[in-house]
Ligand SMILES: *Cc1c(COP(=O)(O)O)cnc(C)c1O
């Protein structure tokens with residue numbers, strides 16, 4: 001997929017990606033941490049780009065970025081209610097690599113690969129690699145999209161779609177542009193955040209070129225993930241014409257407080273990104289230790305809502321297999337001085 005190392009045409013980001021950290025012992029030593037037991041999971045091993053690891057604070061075993069990637073021994077725990085396919089993706093698959101759960105938009109899983117292995121990810125057990133619609137299935141997939149009723153938006157997802165080289169992505173987009181009803185292209189990616197070098201002129205060129213209106217939905221969970229390099233990447237994407245949104249997952253020990261989420265919204269907005277979704281954790285096996293009680297989630301969310309302007313509050317949602325959209329979670333009214341309409345008279 002990625003050209004050989006040393007190849008003159010290999011982009012800088014691919015070289016950086018190839019140099020990612022895979023060895024738990026190396027990560028601990030870079031962070032000056034004492035030995036911590038890790039699980040060895042061959043199918044979903046530790047994987048973290050060095051630029052992301054640099055944003056972790058040395059000496060802190062509770063660092064919110066470290067916790068997102070560390071293969072904790074608690075992943076082995078069997079917890080009732082946590083399963084391999086909590087969002088019903090196996091059932092929703094409609095054509096090779098196509099998930100069409102919601103009206104007007106279809107999601108394409110065009111690669112199983114990611115630059116970082118987020119330990120709470122619901123995709124960790126899903127064989128997206130086998131579902132790759134590219135190659136010999138691509139014609140079938142395009143035919144399905146052409147026949148789909150009222151399709152206005154295609155979402156490139158994965159894995160992480162930006163793991164593919166730009167010539168492949170540009171070719172996919174050229175094919176999608178031929179679908180007459182299609183208006184929007186969405187890219188769900190964590191790469192600009194975990195490996196900002198991925199946002200280079202080659203990527204921005206095809207985003208700027210397409211007739212489709214492009215939205216890039218990032219995935220940032222904690223304000224510490226955003227530094228000046230990430231801001232640069234976001235501004236470059238915006239300059240190429242992309243609308244930037246963010247989705248987060250509410251994670252115990254990482255971002256389960258109104259003040260952290262408030263700062264997250266503020267730094268996202270400063271980088272030109274609007275908060276979109278705050279997901280309750282999908283109940284995927286191996287991730288139960290990241291989950292928090294629904295009542296606590298609602299409390300955090302109503303406090304967040306009380307602190308921010310409406311456009312900086314992400315929608316709190318949960319995914320239910322078979323539902324027609326993400327399910328909005330309505331928080332209890334936040335406390336504080338209640339202001340009646342008459343107060344404005
Ligand atoms: C989340 C998701 C979408 C996008 O939903 P929006 O509410 O439009 O952001 C589309 N397809 C699938 C399969 C999804 O899981």
Ligand code: SF4
Nearest residue numbers: 114117118121159190
């Ligand atoms: S799909 Fe997204 S959340 Fe899951 S491991 Fe890949 S980058 Fe992380």
